[in-house]
Amino acid sequence: MSAPPIWAQLVYLVAAVCFVLALKGLSSPRTARRGNLIGAAGAALATVTVLVSGDLDHLLPIGIALVVGVALGALGAYRVQMTQMPQLVALFNGVGGGAAAIVALVELNEIATTGGSSTFQLIATAFTIVIGSVSFTGSIVTFLKLQELMTTRPVTFAGYPILYGLALLSAIGFGVFLALFPTMVAGIALAVIGAGVGVLLVLPVGGADVPIVISLLNAFTGLSVAASGYVLDNPLLLVAGTLVGAAGTLLTKLMATAMGRSLGSTLFGALKGGSTLG
């Protein structure tokens, strides 16, 4: 992929600054709404820039997918009831993670056919695929819990820790395998394992603790977007993803503290019998 023109790179820098100002604004009640609008302006700027500067084929189908996505997202956000906002945020976070995983898979397909990527880039690709998938399925399970489409009680079963451990080990194993032998098969296997880990991560979390886990998965998606920025040679994605990853991690900790919980007891409490029951 050829580097974008200088003016486009400068606009990406402006968009990155908008995201910093957005997070800054959102931290104070007086400036929160303006901060959010600055973030949206930065995002719109970056989207227009990539469309006109990217030397892209298939602009018509891309435009249609874009308009459909924007319409669905905005419509969902306008129509949702106040009480259902947390699960909608979880859903938005999940589709973002899914998008990051797909982008990395498509890029892996490119790498597998043309080659010429560094080991670091392959590691970042594997990371994006697995963390994006974790975020996708994890967020969907949190959505199902909050929407009460499944039990809000912590779910565990005999052999859960062993299965969880095996899933994590195989994620690392396939990640290393992908870095050594970049093939689509390894990428898809990694996506499937990541999807499994995401479900296992959220199952033992009680209903009252779910917002903390949404925040954690939000940070995960941020990190996978950051890694995809490295894979795609795009500093804006790296900066935006890292901002969200770092801010989201701290926010997760702050939320857990505000609720008088530790992150460890939130995620694994049910295994020790100490979790809140939704």
Next chain:
Amino acid sequence: MSEAITWLTIFVLAAFVGIEVISKVSSTLHTPLMSGANAIHGIILVGAILVAGHADSTPILALSLVAVGLAAINLAGGFVVTDRMLQMFVRKRPVPGTGTRPEVEQ
């Protein structure tokens, strides 16, 4: 300086900025901030558009277009839902009960 180190430098500095700018957030803003941060990572849309624009086979294009759609949902929906949350703060009145459509009230 090798290229990987440049990227690592950007990553580390952005991580510090991300922690620093939200470190003084008041606890009432936890949920809107999470929602706003969630919207920001929807910028993966830029990556999705790039891979879709360089797709050279139909299955890959179809997969990339799914990513474009999902990322657009994340980005647009994220900012809109955050704005709606924040409107509630500004109006400073009780959250309407379930079943009440806020659009009707405005």
